[in-house]
Amino acid sequence: MNRNKKILNATMAAGMAAALGTTPILAATQDTENAVSKEETVYVNATAEGEVKDITVSDWLKNSGSADGDVSDVSDLEGIKNVKGDETFTQDGENVTWNTDSSDIYYQGTSNKELPVDMKIKYYLDDQEITPDELAGKSGHLRMEVSYTNKSKKTVKVDNKNVEVYSPFVMVTGMILSSDNFSNVTIDNGKVISDGDKEMVVGVAVPGLKDSLDLNDDLSDKIDIPEGFTMEADVTDCTMGNTFTMAVTDLLSSLDLENSEDLDDLQDSLDELDDAAVKLVDGSKDLFDGTKDLYDGTKDLYDGTKTLYDGTKDLYDGTKDLKDGTKELYDGSKELDDGARDLANGTKTLYDGSKDLDDGAAELADGAKTLNTGAGQLYSGTNSLYSGTKNLYDGTRTLYGGTSTLASSYNEFDAGVASAKSGASQLNSGAKSLQSGVQQYTSGVASLADGVQSYTAGVDTVNSNLTEYNKGMQQLTDGVNQYVAGGNQLADGVTSYVNGATQLTDGVSTYVTGASTLAEGTKAYVEGTTALVEGVGQLAPGIDEAAAGISKAATQLAEVAVNVEKAQPDQMVASLNTYVDGADKLADGATQYVAKVGEAADGAQSVADGAKSLADGTAAVATGAAQVRDGLGSLKTGTSDAIKQISSTASEAMNSYADQISAAAANIQTSVEAQSAGVSTSTASGEISAVSSSVGSAIASLESIDTSALDENTAALINSALGQLYSSADNASAAQGELSNIEAQSQVSVTAETNGDDIKATLNALASGLYDTAGKVTSAGEYSVSTLEGETDKLISGASSVADGASSAASGASTLSTGVSNLNSGLAQLKEAGNSQLVTGAAQLKKGGTQVRESLTAVSSLVAGLGDISTMTDDVNKLVEGSKQISAGNEQLQAGYKQLTETGAAEQLTAGADELLKNKDTITNGITALQGKDNANANALLDGATTLKSAKSSLDSGLSSISQATGQLVTGVGTIAANSVALRSGANQLTSNSASLNSGAAQLTAGTSDLVSGAGTLVAASGQVKAGIAQLKSGAADLRDGASQLRSGANSVNNGMRDLKNGTSDLASGANTLKDGTSSLKSGAKELNDGAKTLKSGTSSLKSGAKTLDSGASDLKSGAKDLKDGAKDLKDGAKELNDGAKDLKDGAEELKDGEKEFYDEGIKKLKDTMEDDFQSVLDRLEALQSDDAAYTSFTGLDDSMSGNVKFIIETEGFDDGSED
Template sequence: MNRNKKILNVTMAAGMAAVLGTTPVIAAAQEADNGVSKEETVYVNATAEGEVKDITVSDWLKNSGSAEGDVSDVSDLEGIKNVKGDETFTQDGDKVTWNTDSSDIYYQGTSNKELPVDMKIKYYLDDQEITPEELAGKSGHLRMEVSYTNKSKKTVKVDKKDVEVYSPFVMVTGMILSSDNFSNVTIDNGKVISDGDKEMVVGVAVPGLKNSLDLSDDLSDKIDIPEGFTMEADVTDCTMGNTFTMAVTDLLSSLNLEDSDDLDELQDSLDELDDAAVKLVDGSKDLFDGTKELYDGTKDLYDGTEDLKDGTSQLYDGAKDLDDGAKTLKDGTSQLYDGSKDLDDGASQLYDGAKTLNTGASQLYSGTTSLYSGTKTLYDGTRTLYGGANTLASSYNEFDAGVASAKTGASQLNSGAKTLQSGISQYTAGVDSLASGVNSYTEGVDTVNSNMAEYNKGMKSLTDGVNKYVAGGNQLADGVTAYVNGATQLTNGVSTYVSGASALAQGTKDYVSGTSALVEGVGQLAPGIQQASEGISAASAKLTEIAKNVAAAKPETMVKSLNQYADGADSLADGVTEYVGKVGEAASGAASVAEGAKSLADGTAALVSGATQVKDGIGKLKEGTSYSISQIGDSASKTMNDSAASIREAAAQIETTVTAQSAGVSTDAAAGAISATQSSMSSAIATLQGALGTEGLDEGTAAAINSAIEQLNAGLGNASAAQGELGNIQAQSQVAVQAETNGSSVQESLNAIASTLEGAAGSISEAASASSSTLAGEADKLIAGAASVESGAQTANAGAAQLSTGADSLNSGMAQLKETGEGQLSTGASNLKAAGTQVRESLTAVSSLVAGLGDLSSMTDSVNQLAEGAKQISEGNEKLQAGYKQLQDTKAAETLTSGADQLLNSEKTITDGINTLQGKDNANATALLNGASTLKSAKESLDAGISSISKATGKLVTGVGQIAANSVALRSGASQLTASSDTLNSGASQLTAGTKSLVSGAGTLVAASGQVKSGIAQLKNGAADLRSGASQLRSGANSVNNGTRELKSGTSSLVSGTKDLKDGTKTLKDGAKDLNDGAKTLKDGTSSLKDGAKTLDDGAKDLKDGAKDLKDGAKTLKDGAKDLKDGEKEFYDDGIKKLKDTMEEDFQSVLDRLEALQSDDAAYTSFTGKDDSMSGNVKFIIETEGFDDGSED
């Protein structure tokens, strides 16, 4: 099918570009003496298989406008016509005469002559030959074989012999293939250029040249001078446009061999080139050795970052364990604080009970005062009776008058005496009971007094426990301080690490930049080598033209070819020089890496130190808190249980005493005491139930609190039952009622206090035990976590050290590469450049070399070897390019740069973690230090509380001692009271007997007045005895009153002591609160530590990834350097050495035949003919038809 002119122009441009890129620059045609030359272009339309259909020829008579007169021309064209001007012509056979008008002549015509070069195209689909028509629309693997046959033979002189050669033609075929239909396009002699939408294919051949050069069998097998080309592709719905082929005839006209006159000088230059190539090979080997050391260093670097990552992972895990332990510690201190609040509440209830006991003692004292007042009245009555008896005795004379009255009075007295005796019996029985109660009370006091030593011992244990608690608090504060210092060192170490990581990242980026520049320099080196290879190949091809140019006296052609070769050597030297410079930059980057790694190692060392201090601080924290909580709980529990036992014994004794006083007791005071006790118990129950709601309360402490609540509820039941019993008690004696009321109140209060103390003691003991166990366990977790942190930090430090070692190895390798390989490469490049310069300088003597050439046939093998060397250099160059493409395809530089950027970005994350750990303006560390200071300051409060408890204990001991001392007097008074009771009973018996006698006497007095005097005397004696007994009774009551006064004083001291105990427990509670606050601050600090460790772990991962990328890039660089080393060796073995050998052996023979091919005898200058006076030049453009499946484009 026909294509539009635009496609034609595009294809022509592609063909021209290929020709200009693969053939020598076409020299201007030599003009004839008259200056007119003929430029001829032959346009051939052919089938898709290359069969000629028609030929159109365009001729340009160049410079014909300047000719004087008509211009004669020769042409066998048919249908000649002027295509540009109005000039006319006349034709006589093949002779054409043009009438010029100061303008060049352009004319056109047709021809049916045979072309000097035939073109054949064969198509194979899946290895089966197929016609273009059959191929249209098919799919499969296409092979297109294009062959050219040179039919233009000429006879020329070679070494004075006639030799047949073919006129030199260069055939260039171009085609444009759609990427929709063609893929995987390849060509054996040519190039494929793809822009994504289409494939531009250019094939090149030089038909007949191989035969014209008459190459030896050895060189003929090695040097491939193509007679055609083969294009292969995978096709889908195959369709193909027109192909365009250009044939040019002046391939060898640009070669000028006239200056080749000094083979010795050229040989010297080749020797120097050989030496330079050897040095270049040595330099590439040193480069490979250096990159191998670089790769080994990056492996060490990567191994170090792996260890660092493992260490930071352990650091993070340890920080998590530390944070978890700190949380448990906080929960334990919260429980301790809640228990101290319960202890404070119990102490408050104890204080309230002591106040109630003091009130009961006051009431008891008031009752004994009333008892003493009653005995005083009785004593006064007996005195009156005794006075009456005396009066009766002295008034005996009046007796008779009143005998009747006396008898009546005696009867009444007898009746009253009986009543008095009954009352006295009841009184004395009460006195006996009171004395027994007093004895029991004093025994209780003695028991309390005897237990005061145990109480003092318990208070000493409490004091020692508090002191140990204070010491533990100090240890805890010291541990917190050490932790803060360690955390500060840790943050400083991390800051150092961040700085080192930043330097490492920057060094990595510098290294990547240097490596990129290194790759770029090597990339520039490869084209230089390629250019040198192409120059050698071009030189090999052009040397075939030298012989002709020598014969034509045109040595400038060879000069130009060798200049191109020298230019390639310069490019290679420049590339090596630039590569050397990039090696220096890479060495600088490696030094930065080493410096960053050292900073990293310093940072991890500081990290190890900080982690060790944290672990030691937690150990001190465990020792202080565990011992203090256990000691405080045991001491407080024992003290409270001992006090409760003593109080219960006293209450039992008071109950026995009071019960013996009277069955009729006033219920008001007892009801008040019971009510107060119930209120205290209810308050304690509410407090304990509130503690059950505390967040984070462990199961053991909760069980202990529930047990205490059950005991208090049982006490409430007993109090309610006692309150109900009060309604059944009846009042009999005011004194007994007062004693019963006071005793019951005291007894109930003491029992309530004892129950509260026992319950609270049990709760505190269990809570302290549970808290101590829990805190010890969690402290062990904290220590384990801190040990993990320390171990992780040590691992990180080891990894950093290994990283530093790897970086040093990297730096050492780069330095060695810079010191050794750089010098050798620089020397090689300088020598190579100097050799190129000498080659240029030696070209001035080439003409003398040509004059002295001997046997032409001996140069054939040299030319063939030169071409073979060019081919092998080209292959080596392709290997070099493949190696560097692989280096670039791995994107190692991008990965390294990305890793460095991530490392730099992780610097901010790590810095943020440090800021989080430290808090704003170092707030976290300040808070921890403040907590430690508060914990230490709590020592003063605890010391003050212990001092107050000690003072209260002293007062309590004094009060108990006073009570014990007064109990002796009370016991003595009770004994006197008992003795007085005997006397009183005796007196009452005597009174009874006396009244009986009085009655009898009165009767007798009535009967016999003589007996009256005797009865009056007996009456007087009985009254005296009665007065004596009343006096003893009064003395005993006074002793009882004095004892109750001492009891009241003792209970006042007890109130004062319990108040001090209450103040001490409040101080204990405040200290526990401070401990709890300190634990909370510690928890906040460990959370920040955990976050910082996590950030550090993430940064270490980024560093590890970057080191891996660095290692991969170094491996790729090493592989590329190996390819460069192998390519340099191949470049020398197959290129430079063979070039030298070829120049020495086969050069002359090739020069002679090239000279013959360059002569006018071999040249093809016109297709249709020309005048002998004109020079000529002709080129052919052959357009083949395209084909498709018939669908429209």
């Protein structure tokens, strides 16, 4: 069941209960004020068609609590129970006795008796009878017929005759219908009340009364006493809740028919009453017609004054907003003027900075050009170095050929060994010669000791210089780090500069667009101002004429009652038309002006964004340029020191190695000579092996460095040092081999001397090459330092100029940003505040004008309907005074506009706008030159910045490798230094053993037989000699391969220098492009400054004109207020007059309707009834009021009680089973 229906049912039930509660109770014929009476309510539950299902009766024995003793009652109810107390009862059939216990009795029971009135409900859908179940959920036109049948007949006396009548019942049925399902609800006997959501239907019937009164045919036709009712409606998805029907029995109890006068007197009175009623009806109609005409006239009067007041109110609101807008306009024009001044100052600073930037770019281009030249010279030097390494490689190939010759001479050596063995017997005779040779050997040992001292001294020198070398490497590392940091800063600065330049380009482009918009808006503003002044000029005379017309009308108000036409309303109408036309022009001009100011404000915002980006970009360029300048200084110091240290260390090391090789050559010659005399050189061979091992460690360290990740100069120095170490290692290896040869050929003096001369020549050639390379390294280092310092100084100078120029440009850009911001603020204030008020004021002004125009017809009616309106004189005077103030304000406005035109401010604004448009192309061209074609300049700078940043990882890797190699080099030199002590010790031992050797020589002479035996051993060892020669040949091959690698490294250095030269050439080209761009920037900045000056001149004139406009708007606002106040007083008076007329009309209408109804329904029907069969009706009514006809109880009533009964019948609802 629909939940909403339950709520509606409860509401209906409550209404029924309230109605029943107010129903009067039929009094008993005897005095029963304190007697026990029976109040009975019968509750009936029925089907939707009215068929009774069950009956429950509630009885109240009223006043039973005050009765003495028990109370007797009669009831045919079943299942009687006390529902309110604990009182008990006894029952004998229908007789019930209650023990009241001083309380009224309330009891309840059920019944199956027939009701005194039957209720039947029939349903018809589209004129076809249908059951409720079938109707549920259907749609169509519903007709619901409710009929009542009175079955309670009584016999009464009427005119001394027994007559059957029906007990009087009034049946009231109520139902609540949802508007979702029911529409167009009607009822023939009842009432339909709708609240939008639901339809409340009440049907009324008095079944049996018409038969009881026995009305004749004529009276029966005139008096409709319903026996039921019919409700009709259009239904959709029909559903219906419960209906409630109340039946009451005391319909006629309130009629008092016993005090009627004589029938003849009553008839005469009715005739007089009828005549008077007719006259009263006619008079009330005439009264209503007159008051209606009066109300219509006052309504027209009020409508006209209301329209007039609304127009003047809108006029005042418009002028108020106009005043606010002109004040905002003046304030904004001041802000605009200040912003233009700041803009001019900022563009001047920008221009100064762009000149400095252009000068710095020129110096940078010159420095890059010189750097390119130096790189070319450095490349020439590395090319010569590469040629030297080729010669070195050729020398090693010759050395390798010598070892091959030595190997081929081995057979001769072997034959010599055989000869030595066969000639051992001859050694004895040469013992004295051997002794002499020993003496020479000891002398050679002394020379070898001196050579060892020189060698170890050279090692000490290298060791002592390692500290300085380490310092140089540290400076190199610091310089590279600073160079990387500076390069990164330069790259960031260049990126920021390019971004700033791009933003500048975008900002200036937007500025150009905004400037064009501003120029067009300025022109429109001038035109709008002209239209505004002209509109106000047309408005003011119209107001004056209107005021004159109103004043003239006021003087004639006293004569209006005699001759309304003398008021001459046409003059006021014409004046108001003039006012409306002027207001329209004023509103249109203000709207056009506001639109142009909005466009200018949008353009200025873009300029502000571009100026800020320019300021940020130039500031970043200034910071980056300063950092590059500082980084170049550090790089200059660190790189110069590093190059000096590296070239010095490498040169010293090469010279030292050359000295050692020269000494070794001499020593080897001596050793060969000594060896030919049979002296052992094993100690010298061990020391040279230790030196060779240390040099090999140093070579391994430097070879681990990835020179491709370093800059060309650093890589060239490392490769040069590595080449010298290769030579040192090869020389040591060669010396070791020669010593082995000397030892192996100790018995073949002729061959040894020959090979020793070849080795000496080779070593001397290597020493000479090292001396030459050392000189070149020194010269290249000095030239590199000189060139680097000179070119770095130029770069520093150029970077300083760029930093200074960028700083000036940043300052100018900042000032420009401030100026543009002020300009934007002023325009925004105009747009957001003043413009908004101007638009609102213009709209209200136009609306007011429209209302005034629409009210002209009403004003004519107003004049026609004028009564005694002498009180309007004061208001008219106020209007006249207001019009005078408006006229004075217009004069000031016109004077201000005249001053604006005479000073040429409008022309200046227009000229400034034209100048802005003229400079647009110049600024655009300057930006194009700055960025280059298709942003070529910006892209080149960004590519260079990216390359600078990408070099950081390579430099870091190179520094790490250098650091690692340096550590290994230090370790190797330390080992060499440690071995120098042993080497010197060995030399000392050789020297100290010379005496013993001389002594041994004497003993050798005596032991020649042992020597013969040793010669045999020598033959056996010839295989070892052969192996040594093979090792010598292998070492020579390694030396040749090392020279080849040196040549390859020199070639890489040469190629790197070539790339460096190409890079400096690109740098010079980029610097020239930058120079061209800064020149264009300077030109564009100058044109921007010139345009800003012109804009400043125009904004000054704009401010002056805005001030004059604000003053005129103030006067206009004051006059409009006075006009509005006067119109309001007039409207208030007309409203009071109209209200009074309306009350009078309403009262007259109610009187007319009431008199007509009183006559038709009362007097006329009463007279007709009296004339026909009124006495018979009265008799029957008296009979129906009697106790004999009354229905007082449904269940039974004791003779000692009076009673009253009412019925409530609830029928079931029905629906389609769905829930809401």
